[in-house]
Structure formats: C-alpha cells, structure tokens
Amino acid sequence: MWIDAAEVSETPPFHHDIKVHHLMCMELIQFVTRVSVLLPEIEAVRPGCSGTEILCRLNNEIDKAKTLHQHCSESSKLYLAFTGDTILSRCKKSRNMFEQSLNQVQNMVPVSLASEISQLIAELRGAIFSVDPSEEEAGKVIKELLHRYVNTTDSAEEYAFEAIQVAMWKLHITSLKALSIEKRSIKEMMDRVGEGETTKRRILSIFLKLLNKHGKSIVTEQIHKEDSYPFYNQCEVNSH
Template identity: 50%
Template sequence: MGAESAEIVEVVETPPYPISFKVHGMMCTELRKFVDRIVKIFPEIEAARPRCSSGIKALCSLNDAIDRAKLFLQYCSESSKLYMAMKTDAIVSRCRKTKNFLEQCLCQVQSMVPVMLVHEISQIVDDLRAANFVPDKFEEEAGKVLRELLQKEAAASDSMEHAELNAFQTAASRLRITSPKAILIEKRSIKKLLEKASESDQVKKKILKYLLYLFGKYDKLIIQAQKDNTSNQNEGVHTRSADAESHTEYRLYDTRAEMLNRAIIPPEEFKCHISSRLMYDPVVIASGQTFERTLIQKWFDDGNDTCPKSEMKLDRLSLIPNAAMKDLITKWCRKYGITIQNPSMQPDVLRFFHFYC
C-alpha cells in the first residue's frame, strides 16, 4: 500500500466514533451500522482501485462520505438532548442525505473491485436503499412542544410562564432529564454547543441561552417531581415482566407530566387579576382587590380610576403592600422551587420567539 493509500485510510479512522446516543438513538445506531460495514471493507476497496483519476476520485468521495457520517454521528452523541429533539426534522433529513451519499459513493466504486467484493457492496447498497429513518415518538413530541413554545410571542401572551412550565416539563420527562445528574449533563451539553456556535448563528445561540434559562428557573421542580414519583413507585409492585416494565416506563412520562401540572398551578389568589401571573410585589387598592404593583400602577398612570376586576370607581388611588399575601406566595414558591420574575425585567431572549421556525 503506497503513502497516498495510507493517508486515505488514516483519514477515515481519525474522527472519534460514538458507541451510544442520547437522542435519536435508533436512527443513529442504524446509520452507524452501515458505516461500520463500509469501513470494514474499505481497505479492500482501496487496495483494488485502479490508478486512473476517476478511480482515485471515486475512492476519495467514499472516504469523504464515511468521514462526514462519522462526524455527524459524533455530533449526535455529544449534543444537547433538548436541542436535538427540537431539530428532529433536520436530523431525519441529515440521516437520509448521509445514507444517500454513502449509497452513491458505493455505486461508483463497484465497477473497480473484484467480483466477490461487488457482491458485498451490492448487499450494503440494497440495505441502504431499504433503510427508513423514523424518529422516536416521545423524542419527537419533546421537540414539538419546545418548538411551539419558541413560536409564541411573549409580549402577546399573559400565560407565557405557564406555557414555559408545561413545555419544559413535558420535554424533560420525555427525554428522561429528571435526575440531578441528567440535568447537569444536559446543561453542560448546552453550554458546549453555545461555546461552539458561531457569531453568525444568533438564532441558535438565543435558543441555547433560553434552554439554560428554563433550567435555571424550573430544574428544582423537575427534580422534586421525579423524587415524588420514585417514592410512589417504590410502594407498588417490584416484580414485572420485561414487556410490562417497558410499557409502564412509557406511561410514567405522562404520569410525571400530570403530577407536575398539578404541582405548578398556583392558587388563584396568588395571581394578579391583570396578568394572571404569580405576583412579585402584591398591593391592595381601595376596592380591596390585590394586584401586581407595577401593573396596577400602570393602570392608574394610563388615566383609569376604576378597579380592573370589579370595575367599581375608586375614591382614592392608593397602593398598600399586601405583606400577608407576599409571605404566602413566597412560601409556596419555595416549596415548589419556583422563582418569580420581576415583571419589569423580562429576559430579552424571549423577544426572538416569533422569528424562530
């Protein structure tokens, strides 16, 4: 084997090769098996190639296809679960394009190898053509709820916080990001993607920053729900058949989501009647109703002299801090690990949602 041949084989073996995948495992594993089969016979293909320019070109194309496939699989193994779930359609498309590229390159080298090798290549080509990449339904759902959240326009929605919670808890349960370790790994993966994102890819960077924002705001709630669920499960039957256990595991995702929904819905009296959100600084007005300070102040500043809820005319526009309500809300938030955002300081990252697709 000449120096040129040695260099080609070395390039094929250079990219690190993953053995497991966090998300889209079935698709990536299937693609990896094809790459393994091609890499196994690559030295024989390389040894049999003619010295003409077309033969070298065909071999280099096959090498390039293998190299790209390996890099793509490595990316899938290291990337964030949440981000990969959101990009499900793109990952499916990439798997199919990679498959087609490998098939095309194998067909180009078939005419330059021995008969026995032609048969083996033909078998791989037939299997590639028959391969169908279909995403896992739970991972697909996780990506869907997150994309729908990103498409909401925060400024036009009074229930953005509730939408965030629902989307994040569903995605986390579907992707099994519910333990402290899993959350830590996911946050590190997001940060690595953020570090590698180019300055020109601002949309990707904003999405990743928003995912970190969701973790900072709701991860304690996710962990607590997982602990409660585990405790409940330990009280049940411990022995199941393999099929029953698998079925139960999928059902647990919905159970956790339902439990989280019950836990995160605050009492109505904790919500401001103007925004329907948890109050950060509750105050009482002359009608006896309690509102978020900044919102009711804006109501008065706009020239209104009535109560937004009862519509009664007010004889005075005073704001009295509701210390008792503030204490109750604080204790409830501490119990469920929720941080109330100051309504006058909403994260700028939310403004890009309606531009995302």
C-alpha cells in the first residue's frame, strides 16, 4: 500500500524537533514529501513488474529517510555531531536512490507525469548536502577526544574539559535544561543499544561521564558570561 498524498499533508515532519544536522534533514524530508505525493500517480499508471519494483525501492527509501529524521530528532547531540560524516553520507545516498529510481520510472508514465518527475530529478541532482560548520567543528573535537580515550593517553583527561566545553557551546548545550535533555537522550540511546554494539555503548558512556563531571560547571560559566555581558548573545548572533 503506497503513501497517500492526503496522508502526507496531514502528517508533516516537525523540522523544529531536529537536534543536529537540521538543514540536511529538512532538505531530505522535503524530497521525501515530493516523492510521496508522486507515488500514487505512478502506481495508478500500473507500470508493470519492473515499475512495481521501483515503487517498492522508493517506498523503502522513504522509510529509511524518515528513520534518519527521527534519529536526528531523538538522539544525543554529541553523538549526532560525532557521526556527522555518516549522516551526510546517508543523506547523499538517499538523494541518489531517489534520483536513480525516478529516472528509471519516468519512461513508464504519461508525458505530463514524466515532466513532473523530470523536474524533481533535476532538483535532486542540484541538491547539496553539507554538515553545518559549527557542528562539524564539534564533531572534530569529539573525535579527537575519543581517540585519546581509546589510546588511553595521559592527556585524555586533561583535554576532556576543553573538548566537551567546545562541543557543548557549538551544539548549543548552554542551559541546565539543554544539559538535562542531552543527558536524558544519551541514557535513552544506551537503553536501545544492542548487546553487540559495545563500541557505541562505550562512546555514550564516555559522553555521559563527561557531562556528569563537567556539564554543570560549563553551563554555569556560560550563564555567568551572558549575565555579565548583556549584549553577548546579540553579538554572537550578529557575528554569524
């Protein structure tokens, strides 16, 4: 059963819920919505066995894209920044899959529908996905931190405070509420980690340990800075 256009309009994605990689997820979900609207029209043409297979691939890709959107809405900000390259790759792969499948099916439908599909293909080809610079910087700092922990270097603990501070600021974990949400997200992810995912569990454990140890003092310092300099936030906004 294919996705109905009315169903798509009734259940729009909540872009404001995306914690990290907001622009990438928004771009991808917009394409998901466009493809979803076209599916019933393509199915109505009854494009044959090969067409049915393409429709199945498109539906599967839509489900994967929605899962990615949910992942970026529910997961830890620190973990999402750490896996930024993977998220970027997944968005590009989804875009390419949509483009390839639509390109294959456009010759199986009437001219008017083929024209709509062709326009969407052109937009897919022109779509550019990239990691936000601040989130990319946070990811680099987190990767370096984890590298030091994995190699059990003496500098790991010394570097930890500075690294987690930079990551928190870059990811806007700058209030006690935001800190609480981040810690809860990490715990919820740990609850969902499979038995064989030992590396992921260890990474999440390190994040939680560092937030428990340094998070409150980093947030307090940030709040104090904002209280001491009333125009701090405005300057930060104007600088971007």
